[in-house]
Structure formats: C-alpha cells, structure tokens
Amino acid sequence: MEVGQLQRKFVDYTASLFCEGFLDEQFTQLQQLQDESNPDFVVEVVSLFFEDTEKLLNDLTRALDQQSVDFKKVDAHVHQLKGSSSSIGAQRVRNACIAFRNFCEEQNTDACSKCLLQVKQEYSLVKNKLDTLFRLEQQIVEAGGAVPMVG
Amino acid sequence: MVFGTGSSSTKSTKGVEEVGGNLSVLIVDDDPIILRIHRMMLNKFGLVTHVVENGKEAVDLFRSGSCFDMVLMDMEMPIMDGPKATQELRAMGVNSMIVGVTSRGLESEKQSFMGAGLNRCHEKPLTTDIVTSLVQELIKHY
Numbered sequence: 195m196e197v198g199q200l201q202r203k204f205v206d207y208t209a210s211l212f213c214e215g216f217l218d219e220q221f222t223q224l225q226q227l228q229d230e231s232n233p234d235f236v237v238e239v240v241s242l243f244f245e246d247t248e249k250l251l252n253d254l255t256r257a258l259d260q261q262s263v264d265f266k267k268v269d270a271h272v273h274q275l276k277g278s279s280s281s282i283g284a285q286r287v288r289n290a291c292i293a294f295r296n297f298c299e300e301q302n303t304d305a306c307s308k309c310l311l312q313v314k315q316e317y318s319l320v321k322n323k324l325d326t327l328f329r330l331e332q333q334i335v336e337a338g339g340a341v342p343m344v345g
Numbered sequence: 346m347v348f349g350t351g352s353s354s355t356k357s358t359k360g361v362e363e364v365g366g367n368l369s370v371l372i373v374d375d376d377p378i379i380l381r382i383h384r385m386m387l388n389k390f391g392l393v394t395h396v397v398e399n400g401k402e403a404v405d406l407f408r409s410g411s412c413f414d415m416v417l418m419d420m421e422m423p424i425m426d427g428p429k430a431t432q433e434l435r436a437m438g439v440n441s442m443i444v445g446v447t448s449r450g451l452e453s454e455k456q457s458f459m460g461a462g463l464n465r466c467h468e469k470p471l472t473t474d475i476v477t478s479l480v481q482e483l484i485k486h487y
Contacts, residue, residue: 223472227385235385242378274376277448281378281470 197339204330208344211327216320221283225343240324243282247317250275254310258303268306269298275313286316368483369393371411373403373430374419374446379469383417383446386476399423400430407434413441415483419469420447420458428461435462442483446471 195203211217228235250271257268276291294309331341370387374380375398384394395413397403399422416434420427431443445458445466455466465482467475 220470223470224382226473227382227389232385235381239378239381242381246378273448277376277469278378280448281376281382 195333195337197334197337200330200334200337201339201342204327204334205342205344207327207330211323215285216323218283218285220280224282237328240282240328243278243284244321246278247275247287250278251310251314251317254313258307258310263301263303263306265298265301265306269295272298272313284317284320287313287320290316367393368414368480369395370415370417371403371406371413372396372417373398373400373422373427374417375399375422376419379419379446382470386471386473387417390476390480392480400425400427400433403430404433404437407437407439412439415442415444415479417471418443418445418463420445420449420454428458431458431461431463442479442486444479 212221224236224239254268254271254275257264257271272291272294276288276295279285279287279291290309290313294306294313297305297309334341368391370392372380372383372387372394374383374396380396384396387394392415395406397406400418401424403416403418404425418427418431422430425433427445427447431445434441434443442464443462445455445461445463446469447455447458447466448469449455450468459466465479471479
C-alpha cells in the first residue's frame with residue numbers, strides 16, 4: 195500500500211475510534227504532547243497503561259475469587275484502573291469502571307463479577323484497536339511518510 | 346540543590362511556550378502514567394521537573410535544603426499522602442505554590458485537601474489549559 199493510502203487509512207481509523215467512543219479528548223492531548231524529541235511518547239504511555247491494567251485485572255480476578263470478598267480492596271483496584279484509563283483517554287474502559295464501583299459500594303459480588311467481565315472485554319477491545327493504530331503508524335513511517343495529526 | 350534518592354529530573358528547552366528563569370516543579374505521585382504525562386506537559390513549558398513517588402520523599406527533599414517553585418501533589422499515595430505532606434511542608438515554612446491533583450471528584454475531599462494548605466486543587470489528569478493557567482499564576486506571584 196502506498197503512503198497516501200496508508201495515511202488516509204490511519205486518519206479514518208483514528209476518527210472511528212473517537213466516534214465509537216473507544217477514545218476521548220484525553221488521547222488527543224497525549225498526541226499533541228508528542229514531538230520530534232519525544233517521538234514515542236504516546237506508545238510509551240499506552241504501554242504503561244497496558245502493563246498496569248493487566249496487573250490490575252489479575253488482582254481483581256483474585257480478589258473477587260475469595261470466599262469473603264474484600265470490597266474495599268476491589269474498589270481500590272477499580273479506582274486505580276479508572277484513573278489510568280482516564281489518563282490515556284480509554285473512555286469505554288473508564289465508563290465500565292464507574293459502573294463497577296457502584297456495585298462495589300453495594301457489596302454485590304455477582305454484579306461485580308459481571309462488571310469485571312465487562313471491563314476485561316472493553317480493555318481487550320481498546321488494546322486491539324490501539325495495537326492496530328500503532329501498527330498503521332509504523333507502516334507509514336516505514337513507507338517514508340509522516341504520521342498525520344488527527345483531532 | 347540536593348536531590349534525595351528516588352528523584353530524577355529532566356529539562357526540555359523545546360516547548361510550546363518557553364518560560365524564563367528555569368522554574369522548577371516537584372511532581373509527587375505514585376502513578377507512573379500520570380508522572381509521565383504531567384512531566385511531559387511541564388517540560389513543554391520549559392520547566393525543570395523532578396519526580397518523587399510519595400509525600401515523605403517530597404518532605405525529605407525540602408528538609409534536605411532543596412526548593413522548588415511549584416509542587417504538584419497527588420492526594421492518595423502510600424507512606425505519606427498528599428494532605429499530610431502538604432501540612433508538613435507548610436509547617437516547615439515552605440511557601441512554594443502547592444497544587445493538589447486528585448482522581449476523586451468529591452467536592453468535600455477537594456475542600457479538605459485545600460484545607461491542608463494547597464494553593465489550588467485540580468482533578469487529574471491535568472489538561473494543557475490548566476497547566477497554562479498554573480504556569481501563568483506561578484510567574485505572576487512567585
């Protein structure tokens with residue numbers, strides 16, 4: 195695929211992620227912070243988010259699996275995940291966390307387990323989308339083009 | 346300036362808006378994502394940033410003689426949280442601009458954090474607009 199086509203694909207794909215609510219304005223802020231002296235800033239921050247989330251999801255799975263669930267602990271993990279997803283603009287993950295926290299307050303184990311599944315699903319979706327986006331960027335750079343600024 | 350263990354600093358001279366005088370900011374936060382983002386934002390304004398991971402490290406830095414023009418203080422941290430660290434810094438006579446950052450939206454918690462001695466309090470993550478207004482206030486008053 196030639197550079198122009200790749201760039202158009204990138205622009206359309208990015209726009210769709212915002213339209214479908216996967217990403218919000220905070221992601222645009224991150225893109226605007228990136229420059230020639232920090233060309234991998236967005237990838238670095240998003241990678242931190244992936245690492246952090248994977249650990250939190252494991253901790254949450256373990257915490258909800260206990261005989262006697264410590265809802266304070268569960269809430270603390272969800273709070274952290276809400277914060278980090280907010281920081282990178284992963285809107286749907288963040289919204290899933292908000293619902294999750296309500297059920298932590300009610301100390302409803304079943305509802306919390308369902309919320310955890312929902313959060314895992316949203317995380318998996320946004321991870322795939324972002325991996326695809328970064329691959330597209332890489333292809334543009336390898337083809338000798340510049341990555342368009344979107345948003 | 347003396348730096349404690351666990352702190353690090355970077356400076357970028359290429360920024361959206363350059364501010365004169367090498368103003369320095371201490372970022373106090375245990376969240377590596379927030380640290381990376383806030384550090385990047387502040388470096389863009391030409392500010393020198395230093396980073397520590399909890400309130401005790403911040404207090405120890407000031408106690409050892411370091412000083413910073415502004416402190417970005419996270420509310421919830423292990424070992425020593427934001428409100429406690431802010432109280433200690435003010436009790437030590439630290440006059441730097443201290444800006445609280447919180448991921449909690451509760452007005453009562455923000456008020457309580459302000460009561461510890463903050464100049465301003467914002468929800469994280471900070472936006473470029475908020476950082477612009479903080480830097481403008483910093484230049485005006487300090």
